[in-house]
Amino acid sequence: MESLLDLILMIFLLIMALAILHTRHLLAMAMLFGLYSFLMAGLFLLMDAPDVAFTEAAVGAGISTVLMIVTLAVTGIHRERPGRIHWPALFVVMLTGGLLLAGLSQLPAVGDPASPATLGVARHYVEHAAEETGVPNLVTAVLASYRGFDTLGEVVVVFTAGLGVLLLLGLDRRKPRIRKRARKEGGDSETRPAA
Amino acid sequence: MRPDLLLKVLAKFLIPFILIFAFYVQFHGDFSPGGGFQAGVIISAAAVLYVLAFGLELAERGIPLRALQYLSSTGILLYTGVGVACLLKGGNFLDYSVLLDNDVAGQHLGIILIELGVGITVASTLTLIFFTFAHWSRHS
Numbered sequence: 001m002e003s004l005l006d007l008i009l010m011i012f013l014l015i016m017a018l019a020i021l022h023t024r025h026l027l028a029m030a031m032l033f034g035l036y037s038f039l040m041a042g043l044f045l046l047m048d049a050p051d052v053a054f055t056e057a058a059v060g061a062g063i064s065t066v067l068m069i070v071t072l073a074v075t076g077i078h079r080e081r082p083g084r085i086h087w088p089a090l091f092v093v094m095l096t097g098g099l100l101l102a103g104l105s106q107l108p109a110v111g112d113p114a115s116p117a118t119l120g121v122a123r124h125y126v127e128h129a130a131e132e133t134g135v136p137n138l139v140t141a142v143l144a145s146y147r148g149f150d151t152l153g154e155v156v157v158v159f160t161a162g163l164g165v166l167l168l169l170g171l172d173r174r175k176p177r178i179r180k181r182a183r184k185e186g187g188d189s190e191t192r193p194a195a
Numbered sequence: 196m197r198p199d200l201l202l203k204v205l206a207k208f209l210i211p212f213i214l215i216f217a218f219y220v221q222f223h224g225d226f227s228p229g230g231g232f233q234a235g236v237i238i239s240a241a242a243v244l245y246v247l248a249f250g251l252e253l254a255e256r257g258i259p260l261r262a263l264q265y266l267s268s269t270g271i272l273l274y275t276g277v278g279v280a281c282l283l284k285g286g287n288f289l290d291y292s293v294l295l296d297n298d299v300a301g302q303h304l305g306i307i308l309i310e311l312g313v314g315i316t317v318a319s320t321l322t323l324i325f326f327t328f329a330h331w332s333r334h335s
Contacts, residue, residue, distance in 0.1 A: 050228035058236040063321055066243050070325065073332035134303040135225040144306040148289040152274055155316050159271055162320035170327040
């Protein structure tokens with residue numbers, strides 16, 4: 001049953017990826033990326049990782065899709081310009097993809113008790129985290145206590161992103177001048193924003 | 196009937212439930228999936244829904260941009276403040292065991308506090324980013 005669900009989600013994932021490649025409409029592309037993230041969330045849930053699935057559904061499918069759509073509303077460019085094939089880029093992408101596929105066979109199976117990831121500190125977390133931290137959810141215990149420094153870094157990254165957006169867009173109120181220049185440059189965009 | 200009436204009524208109905216769910220995810224994160232990060236994102240999703248239904252001006256009257264700026268740094272200050280409190284109590288940075296006499300209770304308190312910090316920063320920063328973008332899209 002679970003492997004059937006896995007298979008269905010994987011097939012839909014592949015369809016989404018091909019559809020993203022195929023479409024030239026950027027709004028549709030943003031929506032498809034959201035669907036892709038949602039399918040990934042389903043796969044994470046099937047792998048018994050509800051915390052990751054939660055984050056993927058909320059951030060990947062929710063907020064980042066919304067941010068992409070408002071960005072499209074700001075730029076007013078709704079269609080991808082058909083470009084020529086960039087051969088060196090294609091080569092690098094193919095090479096990376098090939099190497100990743102070649103490395104796939106070396107990965108341990110899902111849930112393998114002898115894999116390096118489960119032999120190190122993970123064993124200590126599973127056996128002692130609940131009694132050491134008083135928190136039954138292992139993921140929270142690891143993220144907030146054992147890896148507290150890591151999580152601090154993540155929050156600083158989110159804060160820095162907000163700071164960057166404020167510095168670039170928020171504090172500067174000279175919008176009309178910049179917009180005029182953007183319109184001159186983006187004059188060949190095929191559609192104007194509705195908003 | 197105005198075309199946005201349905202959206203407004205539905206948003207008014209849904210937003211309280213979204214917020215309660217966010218608080219559940221925040222404060223029940225020790226026992227069930229979730230935590231500060233997810234809760235923060237859910238809160239900002241409620242803010243996005245509010246802006247879509249009622250417009251940016253009303254939303255900014257409720258949550259001014261300046262308040263969001265202060266809140267997003269408050270979360271980080273709370274997080275690092277817990278770390279510094281651990282230092283002052285004689286432990287390592289973010290070593291919550293020293294916070295209280297009981298090691299486990301100290302760990303639990305520290306985890307709840309830093310998750311709260313994460314939630315505050317993520318919620319306000321993502322809302323801030325969305326508001327800033329929405330400002331621009333209205334002007335273009």
